Amino acid sequence: MPTLNTRVNGTSVSKQIEASTLLVDLLRDQLHLTGTHVGCDTSQCGACVVHLDGRAVKSCTVLALQAEGRDVTTIENLAAADGTLHPLQEAFRKHHALQCGFCTPGMLMACAALLDDNPDPSEAEVRAGLEGNICRCTGYQNIVSAVRDAAKQMRA
Amino acid sequence: MYAFNYQCPQALAEAVSAFTAADDATWLAGGQTLVPVLKQHLAMPSDLIDLASIAELKGISVAGNRLSIGAMTCHAEVAGSPHVRGHIPALAELAGMIGDPHVRNRGTLGGSIANNDPAADYPAALLALDAVVHTNKRQIAADAFFTDLFETALDEGELILRVDFPLADKAAYEKFANPASRYAVVGVFAACTGNVSRIAVTGAGPCVFRADAMEQALNSSFTAAAIAGITADPEGLNSDMHASAVYRAHLIGVLAGRAINAANARGNGQ
Numbered sequence: 001m002p003t004l005n006t007r008v009n010g011t012s013v014s015k016q017i018e019a020s021t022l023l024v025d026l027l028r029d030q031l032h033l034t035g036t037h038v039g040c041d042t043s044q045c046g047a048c049v050v051h052l053d054g055r056a057v058k059s060c061t062v063l064a065l066q067a068e069g070r071d072v073t074t075i076e077n078l079a080a081a082d083g084t085l086h087p088l089q090e091a092f093r094k095h096h097a098l099q100c101g102f103c104t105p106g107m108l109m110a111c112a113a114l115l116d117d118n119p120d121p122s123e124a125e126v127r128a129g130l131e132g133n134i135c136r137c138t139g140y141q142n143i144v145s146a147v148r149d150a151a152k153q154m155r156a
Numbered sequence: 157m158y159a160f161n162y163q164c165p166q167a168l169a170e171a172v173s174a175f176t177a178a179d180d181a182t183w184l185a186g187g188q189t190l191v192p193v194l195k196q197h198l199a200m201p202s203d204l205i206d207l208a209s210i211a212e213l214k215g216i217s218v219a220g221n222r223l224s225i226g227a228m229t230c231h232a233e234v235a236g237s238p239h240v241r242g243h244i245p246a247l248a249e250l251a252g253m254i255g256d257p258h259v260r261n262r263g264t265l266g267g268s269i270a271n272n273d274p275a276a277d278y279p280a281a282l283l284a285l286d287a288v289v290h291t292n293k294r295q296i297a298a299d300a301f302f303t304d305l306f307e308t309a310l311d312e313g314e315l316i317l318r319v320d321f322p323l324a325d326k327a328a329y330e331k332f333a334n335p336a337s338r339y340a341v342v343g344v345f346a347a348c349t350g351n352v353s354r355i356a357v358t359g360a361g362p363c364v365f366r367a368d369a370m371e372q373a374l375n376s377s378f379t380a381a382a383i384a385g386i387t388a389d390p391e392g393l394n395s396d397m398h399a400s401a402v403y404r405a406h407l408i409g410v411l412a413g414r415a416i417n418a419a420n421a422r423g424n425g426q
């Protein structure tokens with residue numbers, strides 16, 4: 001079995017894995033980082049979004065071996081070490097931007113990447129930025145409000 | 157999934173020999189088509205040869221009147237590139253309309269055209285801009301590259317290195333996107349250089365094609381008015397749950413008109 005050397009949430013990981021292991025399965029099944037969800041098998045829902053070298057990717061559509069030598073960041077790393085919520089998490093809570101919460105980890109990671117690229121997105125830009133994330137219960141209105149509010153807090 | 161071998165060669169020659177040595181190898185670019193295909197066992201290659209570390213497949217450059225984009229360049233990089241935005245803004249816009257941000261961070265130019273999905277965006281740009289595909293064996297004009305549904309002129313194991321796009325005087329892409337997948341229900345790329353116009357249509361048929369009658373009408377005047385009387389023939393176009401062939405034929409005319417207007421609004425020098 002090939003050996004994978006990568007970093008997950010800042011910690012070095014060295015593991016023998018099957019070449020066919022998906023990044024999401026490495027995270028969930030082997031590293032027990034179960035915050036990253038799987039909501040589909042067609043690469044469409046975005047519940048599995050993590051950051052690979054700072055860019056949002058669908059971890060169900062990346063082989064774990066493609067993360068060799070790279071930095072993977074998951075939802076578990078979004079809040080501060082002392083548990084202080086990220087402004088996006090705070091805003092999602094305040095604006096009721098989640099209901100069942102299944103899509104939320106992917107939404108948050110997608111939104112965090114969006115705000116890295118664009119600290120002051122318009123409503124249309126937030127909606128375009130979330131084209132790869134599907135929510136089946138809350139609806140998108142509150143998510144968009146939360147992202148714009150978080151962006152404002154983060155710019156302050 | 158199923159068991160396969162994975163290699164990530166650091167050099168072009170090494171990649172080619174790894175491909176040849178394997179039983180049944182497949183190139184792996186960003187995996188945005190291939191990984192779903194493997195998951196569903198629609199293909200079961202014995203070996204994946206990852207192209208991610210090969211320098212020759214990377215980068216965007218401009219020389220003379222050609223914009224050159226490496227096969228492994230992801231859609232987000234094309235969409236954000238000052239070279240592409242400055243020289244062929246329609247191409248940057250097209251790349252920015254592919255799928256969603258996460259797909260654009262992984263999906264590549266080479267993977268998209270090698271796959272030749274009938275609803276993919278890049279094939280329309282290559283065809284309308286009269287681009288040339290450079291492989292490890294030869295150069296292939298876009299007109300000869302896209303041959304049929306998910307089929308290209310590539311031989312088994314032939315590797316796309318880069319695509320050279322001639323700089324058009326004016327160009328624009330208009331797509332009627334499927335709201336769920338973002339793939340093109342119909343997409344039309346219009347380009348004009350000197351008095352030569354090229355109109356390429358994706359999404360509508362089994363494979364990207366040029367709208368010959370429109371091109372002829374446009375050669376004397378690159379305006380939406382020049383094609384106003386031309387209707388596309390629904391015969392042979394795709395008909396599915398998203399749109400009928402008749403509706404797709406109608407969209408070709410609408411989107412071609414919009415693309416020509418957008419190209420003219422952008423004007424010479426873009």
Ligand SMILES: Cc1cc2nc3c(=O)[nH]c(=O)nc-3n(C[C@H](O)[C@H](O)[C@H](O)COP(=O)(O)OP(=O)(O)OC[C@H]3O[C@@H](n4cnc5c(N)ncnc54)[C@H](O)[C@@H]3O)c2cc1C
Nearest residue numbers: 185186187188189190255263264266267276277316338339
């Ligand atoms: C949710 C979703 C939405 C999408 N929406 C759109 C859309 O709106 N428009 C659109 O155009 N596309 C869309 N795509 C496809 C996307 O653009 C990918 O770029 C495309 O699927 C190819 O993926 P890839 O570059 O990662 O190649 P891979 O999946 O790695 O490879 C695809 C194929 O190309 C071959 N290949 C790869 N590189 C080379 C090379 N250099 N030389 C020879 N062969 C090669 C591989 O062997 C494989 O057969 C979407 C994909 C997803 C998952």
Ligand code: FES
Nearest residue numbers: 039043045046060
């Ligand atoms: S699980 Fe749905 S896109 Fe990854």
Ligand code: FES
Nearest residue numbers: 099101103135136
């Ligand atoms: S909160 Fe339930 S799917 Fe989004």
